[in-house]
Structure formats: C-alpha cells, structure tokens
Amino acid sequence: MSGGKDNLLWLRVALVALCFALPSLTLIPLGGLWLWEKGYALYWVAGAFAFVGLAFLFQLAMFRRLDIPLRGPRDVELPEDAAADSWSPRETQAWDAVLDVADTVKVDDLTSWSAFWALGKRTIDAVARKLHPEQEKPLWEFTAPEALTIVEQVAVRLKPVVANNIPLGDKLTIGQMIRIYEYRSLIDVAQKGYDIWRIIRMLNPATAVTQELRERMSNQMYRWGREELAKRLARAYVKEVGRAAIDLYGGRLRVEPEDLQTHVTEATERDRRAAAKVEAEPLRLLIGGQVNAGKSSLVNALLSEIRAGSDVLPLTNGFTAYELKREGVPQALLLDSPGLDSTAEPLQALVEEAANADLVVWVASAMRPDRDLDARALEAIRAHFAERPNRRRPPMLLVLSHVDRLRPAREWSPPYDLDDASNAKAASIRGALEAADADLGFSDEDTIAACLDTGVGLYNVDAIWAAITEKMPEAQRAQLVRTLQDIDKGFDWRKLRTQAANAGRIIAKAVFSGGERRP
DSSP, X not given: OHHHHHHHHHHHHHHHHHHXXXXXXXXXXXXXXXXXXXXXXXXXXXXXXXXXXXHHHHHHHHHHHTXXXXXXXXXXXXXXXXXXXXXXXXXXXXXXXXXXXXXXOOGGGGSSHHHHHHHHHHHHHHHHHHHOTTOSSGXXXXXXXXXXXXXXXXXXXXXXXXXXXXXXXXXXXXXXXXXXXXXXHHHHHHHHHHXXXXXXXXXXXXXXXXXXXXXXXXXXXXXXXXXXXXHHHHHHHHHHHHHHHXXXXXXXXXXXXXXXXXXXXXXXXXXXXXXXXXXXXXXXXXXXXXXXXXXXXXXXXXXXXXXXXXXXXXXXXXXXXXXXXXXXXXXXXXXXOOOBOSSSHHHHHHHHHHTTOSEEEEEEETTOOOOHHHHHHHHHHHHHHHTOTTSOOOOEEEEEEOGGGSSSTTOOOOOOOTTOTTOHHHHHHHHHHHHHHHHHTXXXXXXXXXXXXXXXXXXXHHHHHHHHHHHHHHHHHHHHHHHHHHHHHSOOHHHHHXXXXXHHHHHHHHHXXXXXXXX
8 A cells, every 4th residue: 555655656746747847848849940940050050060079179188188098999990992801913903993983983873773783783894894804795704603692792791781871771661662762753742832832931031031041051961961871872882792793703602611611722632642631721831942042941940840851962852741730820731842953844843833832931042142043933933923813922931041151150149130230240141131132022021031050050930930920811811712713623523413413303303293283
C-alpha cells in the first residue's frame, strides 16, 4: 500500500514538472518559426557556427597548454586513393586510370540506372584496357565465377557507403525507394504551386524581397549539398568498382584463398630435393654476386652453420637451396647461386632464377673496383622485370663484403661510426659504400658493409638480418604476385575432369528425373 502511494506521489511530481516544462519547450519550435519568418534564421545559424568554432579553438588552446593529447593512438590508415601494396606495376597503372575516371565524374552520372551502369562500365573498361592491352576487346577477359565474385565484392564494399552517407539509407526498403521515385512528378506540381505563392507574396514587397533572398540562399546551399553528396557517392562507386575490376582482370579472383595457401611453384618443387620439404610456397631469397665475393660465406652466416662451401676456390656447383629458419622470419628458401664470371651462361641462369625470387641479396667485394660484371647482372635483372609489368620486382639489398681489408689494412676493431671523418678506417668504409652505391644503383639504406670472414670475426651480420626483415613485407607482396601467376599459368586437366563429371551427373539426374515425371 505504501508503494502505491509513493508511485502516485512521483506521478504527481512528474505531471507538475511537465506542466512547467511544456511552455518552455514550445519556445524552441516557435522561436525557430519566428526567426524563419523574420529572415533571421541564416544569421542565427551563422552565429551558432561561429560560437562553436570559438569554443573549439578555446578547447584546442587549453589542451595544448595542459599538454593533453587530442586523440588516442590509432592504426595508420592508407589514403582512399592509395594503390594496394600487393599490386603489380600494371595494376597500379590501372588504378591511376580509375582515379582519372573518378576525377571527371559528374553529378548526372548517378541520376538513372542507365547512367549508373554506364559509369561502372566506363570504369571497368578503363581497367581492362590497362591490364589486357594486347586484346582488341578486353572487357570480357574473365570467367563466369570471377563475374559473380566481383558482384559480391562491390556489394560488400558499397554497403557501408550507402548506410553511412545516404539519409535513411539503412532504413528505407527497396519498395519504399521505388515508390518515392514514382512520386517524383509531385515535386514539379509543388514547385508550380510555390511559384504562384511567390507571385501573390509580392503584394507586400518589403517582406517578399527579404524572403526571396533568404530562400535563394537556402536553395543554393541545398543544391550544393545535394551535388556534393552525389559527387562523393559517384567517386566512391567508381573507386570500389575499380578496385574490384583490378582484382578481376588481374586474375586474383581465379584463385581461392585455400589454393594460395597450399600452392607450391614449379621452381620450389624443383628445389625440394635440395632442401627440406615445405608445406606451402615459401619466400625465395636469392644470393648473387661474382666469384669469391663472399656469397657462400654470407649463406653460412645467415644459416649460422657451415653448410655452403667457402674457400679460395668456388665450390658451389649450380644453385643450391637451403631451408631458412629464424624466429620472426616467414618460411623461406635461401638460394646460393654460382659465382659470376666472364661467360654468359651464369648470367642468364641468374636472371632466370631471379625471376622466381622474392628478395635478392647481392654480394660485392669492397676490394674489387671492377664492378662491370655486377652492374650488367643487376641491370639485366631490373630490365627483366621492367619488361614484365604484371610482375613485382623483388626488393634488392647490397652487402659490401671484405671491408676489413680496406685501408688501413692492419687496423680492424669494429664497430665503426661511419660518420666519424677523423677515423681513417671508418672513412674508407664510408667511401667504399658510396662508390658501390653509385656503381650498382643502390641507395644508402639498402647497402650494408660487412665482414664475413670467420677467421677475422663476423661483422654486421645482425644489420644484414635487420635489412632482410625490413624488406620482408615487400618480399611477401612480390611472392603473392608470383604465386598468383604460377597458379594461373597452367591448365588443370584434373579440375576439368571433375567439372565434366559433375556436369554429367547433373544432366543425367535431370534426364532421369524428368522421365519419371512423364505419364
């Protein structure tokens, strides 16, 4: 009984509070109506924006004065116009073509279904011509499953755009949108009625002029907002269609993720006899250089055990593969190459092996000024990938060996500060690095000075590992493109046999089930 009285008391208090609040709450819509009729609404909006801006500046100044961060740490996001890191050079060119379409998009490109389709087709055609320039009609260079996949991808990517940018985009049903579109003719009727009202309103010229100016400003702001929204949606549509089209015509949709995780290329299958068996396609790290440059010594240092021949005479006969295991490094094969000499055969073989590599570590001796052979080999590798825009060139590092033998020859007490000009040994190493970079086309951050002689003492092997680890993301992107192309280059007769068998079963089932239904 007591609880009922308490509830009744609270109800009476609430009713009294509501009676006091209602008159005040009615001032909000009535005040807005008064501002609109008197023509002060835009001034009120401008004043509100100015007040908010001043408050924001005051808050910013106070946060800086108190040394308070404005936002917490967050993941770095790529700009929306950035090309994907895993794309090949030709795919990046296709993305530039997509951005050109997005930059020239017009508001009218999304006013009807036919215009909507034409804009998408123009985007897809721009990508197809970049990725299949050899085809007269590149637009149809995809399979039926790929077409279904691209529809799925575009739909998934556009869903948040529609839900977050179109008013009630996540609430209106398709039927409601169709009905709204069918009633669009009522807009013209309303516009004609409003024009008649504007003529009648001229009976009071003073009020009419003020309201006419206000409405023109309002209509201009509405038109600008509508056009800006439509343009942003059109650009987003073009970009999402473009990204999906690059995946489509680049052949990425032909490969299922599980196939990519288990596929092993022919080059790796060949090297399995020399290395431990691997479960999936590994990274392929190629070590190259001239005879006696220190390649095998580098392999030994990276493997932390003597597994490659290292002596005054070259003992490596052909390419040798080693399974590379190190914490924090993905599954990899380390490929030791035969040393280059003046003949053409080793150079051609090295270029062919580099075509299957994901990272190239070039070893050059600091004591050998004759680097023409190194330069020709590196230029041949770079030219090989420049002629194949569908492939990503693997990242390349330069290890400058034998720096312990530089002048003064008898001095060797690492580590050295290469910026210390007063130290003769450091100055010699720095000069050798700069000369090697200029001769072989490497940047300073991609070159490591090293001593690989275990008798003298290994120097900078950790720096080599750090440089390799830093290049791993780029190497993995090169590996992805290489593996995708290897999967797609052959004809899978076993899959064709399975497809034919499945089709036969479906046809047989349809024939026999149809026969059973006949009287």
